Amino acid sequence: MTDGDGTGDDSVTGSATARDGRRDVVVPMRLYKTVTVFSTLIAVVCVVFGFMLLDAATLNVSFLGGAVDAALSAVGVAVDDGVVSTVLAVVALGVIGFGAGVYTLGTRFRARGMGKSQEDANEDSDNNG
Template identity: 40%
Template structure:
């Protein structure tokens, strides 16, 4: 049971991380008008929200992939050599 819950948490936290990063870039894109706005035309609050979403997604992904439950091996540990 704990392994199943752990795997679900890992999947959903990774999904949340991806959505946050993509959403952060979209918000940042809106704030800078597709990187064509002059510096005086950029909305700094919206831009900071975008950067915060990107950072939140990165931190969420980093923590969701850091820990492994029993039975979740690492591909680097597998040996295919005889």
């Protein structure tokens, strides 16, 4: 069920396979806007929070690091500072990676009628003047 122009547009499933193997999902404009806004928001929040966790892992004077130490002390758990720093650093990298993954998946969506500039520009550009 391809459209015959080599792009692999599948009208039944609403997805397209480009020549590089990337699959795009064609959705209505309202869903496209929703996915774009929320994937970008989640990605930004995850990256900022991840860097806050990295800061807490590397600096003993950070607010978040102090809050984690206070919460562990309140529960009665005695944990070495090196273990807390290591766990915070691993969680921070995981949160940053999760945000990057959400953003990457969000870029796979496009609205009907939207083309990609790489595929639309078939002519060679002449940058020599």
